[in-house]
Every structure is written in structure tokens, then in C-alpha cells.
Amino acid sequence: MGVAGMPREHGPVPTARHAPPPFDPELGAALVATGERAKEPVTPDGLAARQERDAAARPRPTVRKLRDGGRFEVEELRAPGPRDGREVTLVSARPAGVTGPLPLLYYMHGGGMIMGNAWSVLPRLSELPFAYIDVGSAETFRDEAVACADAIWQAGGEAELHVWPGAFHGSDTLAPRASLSQEARDARTRWLRRTIGR
Structure with a gap:
């Protein structure tokens, strides 16, 4: 799963100088409640079972x-x-x-862009429509998400970036009623209304 304090394969390795950020108290409690399941690494052999659990928890x-x-x-x-x-x-x-013509909202789970090497897929970042990027401070791909927003800005594009303190990958799904999860959802909704209203 790649949350702070658990095995990770991507992103910076915590050291004495680079300790993982603490979890938000509500989100940390929800993670503890999942037990050992949260520590299971995502591997090719276990991917089908992980996808089945995800589909049962969040039906499409x-x-x-x-x-x-x-x-x-x-x-x-x-x-x-x-x-x-x-x-x-x-x-x-x-x-x-x-x-x-109508405004377009394109949603994609960020992991697909990270694993697919966004820089080669999107060479002209300045031509992207307005981007919304949110990530937790304890997220495995936090640094990559921040770098993606920075690359869009450097190319002259427009991006809104939120780094939620103490949030981790999937925390808003794991604990949707937590204050931080609700705040993150509200921020996404406000951004969407502003963007559609342009």
C-alpha cells in the first residue's frame, strides 16, 4: 500500500533526516482498524485479489x-x-x-500516470486543460504529484495543488467521514465549480 511506516517500493526512503510525516489522527485510526490487510504489498500475484476487494468495497x-x-x-x-x-x-x-461544446472533466487515478511515465505521455504540459492535483503528505507518490504540478507550472500551464497533512493513499476512501477527507472532497468540488464556471 505504500503508506508511511510500511514497506514501500517508490518515493524517498525514510531516514533520520527524512522521517515519514505523521498521519492525521482520524485517518491513522481508520488505517489501524484495517489490521494486517493495510501492510500487504501490491504484487502481480496478489493484484487480482486486491482488485476484487476494491470492487467489493467501491462498486463501479x-x-x-x-x-x-x-x-x-x-x-x-x-x-x-x-x-x-x-x-x-x-x-x-x-x-x-x-x-x-461543453467543458470537459477528465478523471484518472494518478498511479496510472506515475507508473506510465507521465513525462513521456504528456510532453506538452502547457497544452493540458486546468489540472487539479491532490495528494496526502504521507502518500507514496507525494513527491511525484508535487513534481507533476511543478512541471505543469514550469511549462506555463495551470494547476491547483493540495497536499493534505497526514493523509495517505486512499485515505478519503478508507475514512470518508473523517474531517480531512470531507475537507479534501469539498476543495475538489469548489475547484470543479470554479473551473466549469469559467
């Missing part, structure tokens, strides 16, 4: 549910994927009956 919404009784037109699109020929499924949703 169906296209029917996303349509919300006809409020949205939803379709699954296929885009070329990695060089091995696999396609990537994208879900397109827009208000029903609306024509013409």
Missing part, C-alpha cells in the same frame, strides 16, 4: 446508474491503449439534450 457504477433516470447521456468509448494492443475504456457523460 453501471452505465444505467450514471444515466440517472435520463438526466445524462452516457456511453462507453474505446481508445487505443498501450503498445500491446489493449484498448482503454472511457466513459463519456453529458447532460441529456444539450448540444454543442
